[in-house]
Amino acid sequence: MRSFMGRDILSLKDFDRHEYFRVFEVAAMLEPYARDRHNGDLLAHKTLVTAFYQPSTRTRLATEAAMHRLGGHVTGFSDAKMTRAGDFYQEGIQDTVKMLEYYGDVIAMRHFQQGAPAEAALHASVPVINCGDGWGEHPTQVLTDMMTIYRERGTLDGLKWVLIGDMRMRTMHSISYALSKFDTQNYVIAPDEMYFLPEFEQEVTDMGFRFQRKEHIEQVIAEADVIYMEPVVQPDYTKARQEATDDKGRTPANYQVTKKLLFEKAKSDAIVLHSLPRQDELLQDVDTTRHQRYWVEAYNGVLMRMALLALILGGVE
Template structure:
């Protein structure tokens, strides 16, 4: 087994693979937030020790990444651990003409590290990695196709919680492509809190029936709106997904119908939002978040990007058993 110490308070994560937000219940999330705050405070005051000294994180990125890969690696380094792996499978036997089977790749990586963080363009590959690694290393799903992106959602929830001091009672709007894995995981994470969710989708990119049914079964209210101007006055936070498959429309906020793919601008939020509203986005952005929002109090996305490190520090600490 990767970890031999007694299971800590965060037993929901200790020694286990992280594949989906379905694994979490509210106490697990609250414990993770608390650990992230403690590690963040220790790092800011120069009091952070090296609890993961001697441990190795293996990055196995079969798909492009900036924040997710670097945040995991930075988190491991800040905790005193080491990092190895690849950001391009084509330079290894994991890709190219001599590609090994995925099972063999992950079986091998589990011999070299204590934790494997994997991103892959195909849905379900993180589960393949977990099966191959067994109990030799813990596997973290860093995005698998259109499946899930749980560590992004942990960052998102932590960011909302830090901004407002709570998640209960909030009104949260999700916009743009609601089929994206980051939105899918976020909605699963929000089910554990007493909040109201609004949605404005880009045309043809609404909630899929399975996720809508899951939300309903857990009693989560998702109020579908047709117009951003209808939703913005009602919400405390707006979560915009990236646009990956299609370019953002060249329409402007002056159009008659402000759909979910309309750019969020300072002028739009000044007119229809309230002063305490915060905008979140997992990044990278194209035209969904206009640069005019960057210097405004609406901007929650740069803090969100920063928060990816402390939340993953807490995650690695709990998964590898040093807390």
């Protein structure tokens, strides 16, 4: 197995099957820090730099919380408008990361530009973690998703997944790469204008991601072990920020998962995952059902990022 020490986490395209299980193993080993709400000293001499050019709640705070739990330090920014990248100078990625690499030992970056973390990794002498890049990928979120299912089911093979929502989303790209490594049966439900780009569809098919396209959630929900959701009412992820408008639209019924639908047609042990935030595709009445696991993901997200930071920074091998 390749060492994780000093490694960039930019994409799940090059993640081997056994590497998922190694990360899950380390997350389980470090879980007492999060479970017992205790900060240790495993990374006491390390500093995380967060460079978030796009809004984030869960990803940034979970990454920072993970570093704190391991005794490390955190610096960085959560609003590009407060940096030279967001003012008159419009400072580029190369110049910015050449500074950031002197401020810490690992950089966690979210950016509205697809490929920005990969560009940063070319110029930085410290590891870079992709925390979401435009319509590109979101590897730490999907590692959390996969770990959540593994902890719930004890396997990642032999399951039926329904991917429903905007297939252009970075999470949908990363989950497609991930599922190509496992024996799964997959269904995809998305509007035509939000379907996989042809070149991406060809790429993941060649990698072994097998799926059928369906039109309505009711066609497949009875078979689903995992229902993996994203909104179809979306902002433009190529922008640093987009404010909501009164006419942003509502979710058609074929892309909605409701409490009624789950209780009437889903398996009793079907699991609903959503990276959040949500619109009306997933109403709050699902939150208290036995199917909900998106709040569990919030906890698992800290475990996952503790594992990645510990592995990358040499806290564990």
